[in-house]
Amino acid sequence: DTEVTQTPKHLVMGMTNKKSLKCEQHMGHRAMYWYKQKAKKPPELMFVYSYEKLSINESVPSRFSPECPNSSLLNLHLHALQPEDSALYLCASSQDAAGAPPAEQYFGPGTRLTVT
């Protein structure tokens, strides 16, 4: 089973709203990731969690706040977003970790976010 699930599939929110994106994997993967993908562009890394600890923040604005409640779950809390934040938000997971052999990342189906 190489499934990563994400909810919701679609989200429309106003600039003053607070919402959360959720991601779940049951593959025992130690690393989880958030990516942002704009139309006709490749995914751009936002955050990496390794063993439930934030290991990489790619200078993402504070209106995006990640959280890893346990090894299977990853959330992305959204607050005061801008219209330019509208994009497909992808979650991924892998067995990859520092010092371990490299491993592929498996992506969830994404949440298509529209900020109005």
Added chain:
Amino acid sequence: EDKVVQSPLSLVVHEGDTVTLNCSYEVTNFRSLLWYKQEKKAPTFLFMLTSSGIEKKSGRLSSILDKKELFSILNITATQTGDSAVYLCALTGTASKLTFGTGTRLQVTL
């Protein structure tokens, strides 16, 4: 900074043709190179390459890595309309980060 360059940017072929997609890279500490296929939603994993000269194969798709010349190719033989997608090449260097190329958009026509 790690860099991945893919070519061509887009390609239109007829069903049954063979295509070769290219990926060149620059990286400080190479760990792996990956190929993904992206249709409407999430990228789906195709191959991970870590060693030079060893071909990975899955059905009509195959890929190989040259770590001396810093490139990889993805071959698709006997293309079908279902192969139409964006093919993404990505690199892991330090810290398990995936750096993606801009992708090659492949369209297979009847």
